[in-house]
Each structure stands twice: as C-alpha cells, then as structure tokens.
Amino acid sequence: MVHVADLQHKAEWLMVEELNTMLEKHGLQQVQYIIEAIYRQGNKFISTAEKEELMEVLIAFFSASLGSKEDAEAAIREWPVMMKWHGRRAAFAHPLGSDAMDPKELKILKEQVLKAQAYAPVRSAVRALITAAEEVLAEVYVPKVC
Numbered sequence: 001m002v003h004v005a006d007l008q009h010k011a012e013w014l015m016v017e018e019l020n021t022m023l024e025k026h027g028l029q030q031v032q033y034i035i036e037a038i039y040r041q042g043n044k045f046i047s048t049a050e051k052e053e054l055m056e057v058l059i060a061f062f063s064a065s066l067g068s069k070e071d072a073e074a075a076i077r078e079w080p081v082m083m084k085w086h087g088r089r090a091a092f093a094h095p096l097g098s099d100a101m102d103p104k105e106l107k108i109l110k111e112q113v114l115k116a117q118a119y120a121p122v123r124s125a126v127r128a129l130i131t132a133a134e135e136v137l138a139e140v141y142v143p144k145v146c
Contacts, residue, residue, distance in 0.1 A: 003109050004085055004119075004126055010101050011133035018064075018132075022057050035083050038076055065131035066124060074124035082122040082129075103137055106130065 012034060019037060020030040028050070031037045037058060041051055055076075062072035113119045113126045 003105070003112075004082060004122065004129070007101075007106070007109065007126075007129055007133055008082065011129055011136055014136055015061075015128070015132045019057075019061050022061055023054075026053055026057055028054055028057065034079060038079050062124075062128055065128045071124045071127070075128050078122045078125035082125045085122065101133055101137055106133055106137065 015034055016031060019034060023030050023037070029040075037054060040046055040054055043051075046054075058076055059069055059072045062075045063069055066072055066075060110127075110130050113123060113130065119126060
C-alpha cells in the first residue's frame, strides 16, 4: 500500500496531463486528479451523453497504457479503491517520500503487482500508474556513472 501511494504521488501528474489533453479535445471539463473524472460518472447534474463521452475518453486513456478495453474498464473500477489506499497511507504512515523515483524499486513493485494477491483489488489501476512512472523515468532518469 505504501509503495502504491508514493508512486501515485510521484506519477499521477503525468497521467492527468495526458487525460486533460484528451478531455480538451472532446470539449469536456479538465481535472486535477484522475479520480475527479471517474467520480463525474455518478454526478446527477451531468447529462447522459456527456457521461458516455467521458467514459469513452477514460477507456481510451487507460487502454493506451494497459493495452485492452477490459483492463481499462478494470482500472476505472479499481481507481477509487486505490485512492482509499492512498488516503490510509497518508493518514497513518510517515510523510510521502520525495519526488525522486528509483527505477529498481519501480521494477520490484511492477513484479509484485503482477504476482502478489494483495494487489488484486487494484492491479489494473496500479499497472496504469506504473506505466506513467516509467514514462517519467524515461524523461528524467540519468543513470549514475561511478
């Protein structure tokens, strides 16, 4: 749980940027967090047509990093659960870590998420987050030369 919350703290901004680009292209309201777009599905003041278009955008967004519509739909369902993990972690653990990401730790987390039963409730959502983290690392990580 701690590793997922820290990863979300470090990589969700990239996902939000990409999602906002897609939302803007469709004339939909931009968000500050992924969960905002997901929770709009339950907003009774938004038209059915807008909700359907938003869901299409969310599915396309998550499909781009996860590779399939089924995984995208799973990530959308799992994201609120992951946010609960984040809330618990923020409330009961030490402060969130620095913005630095360790590629080795990310690789270990990726393997754990794919295999460990503890991650089953949020597996697709975390996979999407890991993909974003890998993109961040590809842009900013420079290996140390000893």
